[in-house]
Amino acid sequence: MKKQLFSFIGATGIALSMASGLQAADNLQNPIGVVELFTSQGCSSCPPADKALGKLIEEGKVLALSYHVDYWNYLGWEDTLATKEATDRQYAYAKTLKRRGVYTPQVIVNGRDHLVGSNYNGIKARVSTFDSSERGLAVPLTISASNDEISISIGEGEGKASIVAVYFDNENTVDIKRGENRGRQITYHHSVKDIETIGMWYGKAQEIKLPMAVMEKVKDGGAAILLQSMASEGTPSAILGAASYKG
16 A cells, blocks of 8 residues: 555545535445445446445445456456556555455445455444444544535544545446456446545544635545544555545
């Protein structure tokens, strides 16, 4: 994890991906958990997981994100949403969780544990378990907007964490012409386009203000803000708080 976790950006980067969401009615503040799905258009086992993620998003209780990895591209179909950064993030999680490898579809819950991405009931149970324990999202995090600025408010807590902005598309429907899913039309939800660190949190209440004017270029999509701690190796670990806007 290089650019996506450790490169600090100015207000423009985060704001450009949040513009449309500021007027949306389905913004998500203080979800009960964060579910990150690692998937691929070239993986025949992934469509049920993509569907499960869509269902979680529709229920509106968790912040759900979809990362398209690029290591399936050699099998005859190049995933139109895949990025190297998504693959890097999945391998970084594997290092944090002390796993030797990765797989698809894989879900990471709250940056703390993994399970098969198509296991909808298992995902909900894991989120619920974490929400009722110290492994839930214990630090309040909200986003609000006024006429000329956006405010990201983070509450008090223990430890330190990166403030991570994750930019995503609302929805993509893809006609897959080759590979294991050839002939299928699949809809993907909250597919991540980019991820960057915009600041640090050291346990004290904190507010980040951004000018509204820098958000005018975004036509669609949204942004999630994750308060994410780092493992000793510098890899992503427990998510302590989260919120999102989407258009």
